[in-house]
Amino acid sequence: MLVDDHSSPSDQEKNTTTDQEEQPQQPLVIKKIACIGAGYVGGPTMSVIATKCHDIQVIIYDMNQQRIDAWNSAELPIFEPGLEEIVMERRGKNLHFTTDYQQVVDSDVIFLSVNTPTKYYGVGKGRAADLKYVESCARQLRDTIKSGRKIIVEKSTVPTRTSIAVKRILESGESKARFDILSNPEFLAEGTAISDLQNPDRVLIGGEDEESIRALSSVYERWVPKERVITTNLWSSELSKLVANCMLAQRISSMNAISALCEKTGADIQQVSFAVGKDTRIGSKFLQASVGFGGSCFQKDILNLVYLADHYNLPEVAKYFYGIIEINNFQRERFAKKVIHKLFNTVSGKKICVLGFAFKKDTSDTRETSSIFVCKSLLEERAKIHIYDPKVTKKQIMYDMKSIMNDCYDGDFSAKMESSRESELVESNIFVSTDPYEAMSDAHAILVLTEWDEFKQYDYKRVFEGMKKPAYLFDGRNILNRKDLETIGFDVYQIGKQESHMADW
Ligand SMILES: NC(=O)c1ccc[n+]([C@@H]2O[C@H](COP(=O)([O-])OP(=O)(O)OC[C@H]3O[C@@H](n4cnc5c(N)ncnc54)[C@H](O)[C@@H]3O)[C@@H](O)[C@H]2O)c1
Known part of the structure; x- marks a missing residue:
């Protein structure tokens, strides 16, 4: 955390220089919006604002030239359904991707949408959010904006009270500008980002300054019904984002925990999920x-x-929420162990086909994907892993696998990674196919690790004929028709379902 301060934002304001009080009040008219960070959030969020507000110039700035070049090319740096269409429609009109910082300085509203990864060093290692990117943005803004009035919007997910740190930094220099801080966390889900942004359940704006809150609300209210734009104080807004993600993940971990119980008892996780989700107090999502x-x-x-x-x-609170992660790790390990066990306790030298490497369907994002962890477990057992994913590149897969095997998945990637024993292990045992049938051909087992729709369409009769026997299929997403597969001759394992003839070797 950047600060440990218990005073309120209002108290903080009282302690700041009188320079701002001397500033003449200017009416807030938003003509230009900038976003620092052209990532999975900055790119889609700003593109949607640009499509909804043609009279506002929208600037997306990033320090990564390669990323900006990709946003300005025909091949966007991220895949998201519907994104390409809106970028192509507004780019060069009121949507601009740039590395020119002056464009940020000249904007009325500046979103901070930089990454806030888990710290992999020092105090809070492995748990705390690393706020170095947020902090460096604040310092750069302070040092470059000398006058005027700016609304600074925290779009990144940050720990509660980060806004105080941002405010302190902004007000610590010589600048005569007035900065108002708002928290406006993003609730989009990758894979459905554009429709989430176009039709959000709610837009959350936390802040102290009513006029700034109104100004930002009025941008969203161009397309979001007024009653869905919620305003709170800064800290409730910051904390709500963390709580929302914890509660979503908690639901998944709850069902994953129950899936293990289902496999022991003969209950079926999909039936349990359906029955439980029908309760309107719980809901099915x-x-x-x-x-x-x-x-x-x-x-x-x-x-x-x-x-x-x-x-x-x-x-006690910390332990309670940490359990969500423990169950997630347990589920990944349980799955990998099941594969090894079913393949007669050894996968060494066996061709295993992995279908899906992205962390979910309709995205090319692989960050923290379960596929990485399952592949790691199998690689440690010396399996030959053939991976197919419709949107993830070979370069990304090899990079992720080398990172995890070199134990620097969350950290700095040194040159050592290229030459290490672990990297050689990856090079000689991980293969990436662009053809799913090639990846499945001659395999001992198929593992479905992402729920891509196309996996349901394959000709599994053809696949079965080309596989080693017994032919195993481990459906880690419960998307395939088990009965059909078993009729063809597969030994099928699905999460949270009783095993049939596969139960014993
Ligand atoms: N990905 C999601 O689904 C999602 C959803 C909601 C919220 N969030 C939050 O939004 C934030 C951004 O996430 P993301 O997935 O877009 O990250 P990302 O890594 O895809 O993008 C962050 C971008 O910020 C740029 N950047 C970092 N520091 C910079 C600086 N000082 N100046 C200019 N550019 C800088 C990086 O180059 C990178 O392109 C995070 O806090 C994340 O937790 C993410």
Whole structure:
């Protein structure tokens, strides 16, 4: 955490220089919005604002030239359904991707949408959010904006009270500018980002300054019904984002925990999920058991909350939420162990086909994907792993696997990674196919690790004929028709379902 300060934002304001009080009040007219960070959040969020507000110039700035070049090319740096269409429609009109910082300086509203990964060093290692990118943004803004009035919007997911740190930094220099800080966390889900942004359940704006809150609300109210734009104080807004992700992940971990019980008792996780989800107090979403959740946010944000609870000396609270991650790890390990066990306790030298490497369907994002962890376990057992994913590149897969095998998945990637024994292990045992049938051909087992729709369409009769026998299929997403597969001759394992003839060797 950047600060440990218990005064309120209003108290903080009282302590700041009188320079701002001397500033003449200017009416807030938003003509230009900038976003620092052209990632999975900054890119889609700003593109949607640009499509909804043609009269506002929208600037997406990033320090990564390669990323900006990709945003300005025909091949966007991220895959998200519907994104390409809106970028192509507004780019060059009121949507601009740039590395020119002056464009940020000239904007009325500046979103901070930089990454806030889990710290992998020093105090809070493995739990606290690393706020170095947020902090460096604040310092750069302070040093470059000398006058005027700016609304600074925290879009990144941050620990509660980060806004105080941002405000302190902004007001610590010579600048005569007035900065108002708002918290506006993003609730989009990758894979459905554009529709989530176009039709959000709610937009949350936390802040102190009514006029700034109104100004930002009025941007969203161009397309979001007024009653869905919620305003709170800064800290409720910051904390709500963490709590929302914890509760979503908690639902998945609850079902994953129950899936293990189902396999022992003969209950069926999908039937349980359906029956439980029918209760309107519970609802049906996020109740699907799987090989484990992934993505850049859930684990990071849970750890963030756990760290926050520990920091405020609430170990019971920390332990309670940490259990969500423990169940997720348990589920991944359980799945990998099941594969090894079923393949007669050895996968050494055996061709295993992995279908899906992205952490969920309809995204190319692999951050924290369960596939990485399952592949790691199998690689440690010396399996020959052939991976197919419709959207993830070979380069990304090899990079992720080398990172995890070199134990620097969350950290700095040194040159050592290229030459290490672990990297050689990856090079000689991980193969990436662009053709799913090639990946499945001659395999001992198929593992479905992402729920891509196309996996349901394959000709599994053809696949079965080309496989080693007995032919195993481990459906880590419960998306395939088990009866059909068993009729063809597969030995099928699905999460949270009783095993049939596969039960014994
Ligand atoms: N990915 C999601 O689904 C999601 C959803 C909701 C919220 N969030 C939160 O939004 C934030 C951003 O996430 P993301 O997935 O877009 O991250 P990302 O890693 O895809 O993008 C962050 C971008 O910020 C840039 N950056 C970092 N520091 C910078 C600086 N000082 N100046 C200019 N550019 C800088 C990086 O180069 C990178 O391109 C995180 O806090 C995350 O927790 C993410």
